[in-house]
Amino acid sequence: EVQLVESGGGLVEPGGSLRLSCAASGFAFNTYSMSWVRQAPGRGLEWVSSTTNIGDVTYYADAVKGRFTFSRDNSKNTLYLQMNSLRVEDTAIYYCQRLINGFFDYWGQGALVVVSS
Amino acid sequence: EIVLTQSPGTLSVSPGERVTLSCRASQTVDNRYLAWYQQKPGQAPRLLIHATSNRATGLPDRFSARGSGTDFSLTISRLEPEDFAVYYCQQYGNSPRYSFGQGTNVEIK
Numbered sequence: 001e002v003q004l005v006e007s008g009g010g011l012v013e014p015g016g017s018l019r020l021s022c023a024a025s026g027f028a029f030n031t032y033s034m035s036w037v038r039q040a041p042g043r044g045l046e047w048v049s050s051t052t053n054i055g056d057v058t059y060y061a062d063a064v065k066g067r068f069t070f071s072r073d074n075s076k077n078t079l080y081l082q083m084n085s086l087r088v089e090d091t092a093i094y095y096c097q098r099l100i101n102g103f104f105d106y107w108g109q110g111a112l113v114v115v116s117s
Numbered sequence: 118e119i120v121l122t123q124s125p126g127t128l129s130v131s132p133g134e135r136v137t138l139s140c141r142a143s144q145t146v147d148n149r150y151l152a153w154y155q156q157k158p159g160q161a162p163r164l165l166i167h168a169t170s171n172r173a174t175g176l177p178d179r180f181s182a183r184g185s186g187t188d189f190s191l192t193i194s195r196l197e198p199e200d201f202a203v204y205y206c207q208q209y210g211n212s213p214r215y216s217f218g219q220g221t222n223v224e225i226k
Binding site: 050095104106 | 168
């Protein structure tokens with residue numbers, strides 16, 4: 001069974017940093033591209049970042065480029081989203097997904113990030 | 118930049134009814150790269166459809182989807198109680214790499 005479990009969410013002040021993790025199991029992790037999508041409270045879905053199966057190429061949404069870094073450790077079957085210079089508008093539930101052929105076939109349950117003073 | 122516009126924003130329907138949700142793109146979307154998701158309150162989104170019309174594993178056949186170019190749709194032939202949710206379309210392209218529509222809320226009338 002494919003499982004994706006996010007962790008690391010919490011409350012942080014504007015300008016602060018947070019690192020999310022996503023632990024994957026139940027599939028050959030190192031053969032899949034992976035992604036992060038976020039959802040602000042009461043809002044729709046917004047793609048954040050995606051990376052290839054070995055993490056050699058990573059793409060970012062304009063809203064997070066230069067502030068967020070997406071990495072993966074295939075030896076630990078884990079994704080990381082390092083979020084720096086956080087803004088109030090980054091407040092959201094952050095979901096990790098398995099990515100295949102341009103769509104997201106499995107999603108984690110999400111990690112809530114609240115940016116507030 | 119490809120923008121996906123879903124309509125209507127909210128659909129109020131009764132169980133057993135047939136509904137069709139629309140997703141219109143500002144530019145042509147490759148049929149291979151149009152997907153639909155369902156999200157219930159407090160839950161993560163769930164993949165329903167990929168490549169415009171291919172049902173995800175285990176999805177009941179009351180769900181169907183079609184489209185091409187800039188116009189895509191998702192139809193639920195007979196609404197079951199568990200189908201009341203928010204539905205999102207999503208495309209994969211170049212700018213931005215991935216984008217979602219704003220969602221259609223299918224609510225109980």
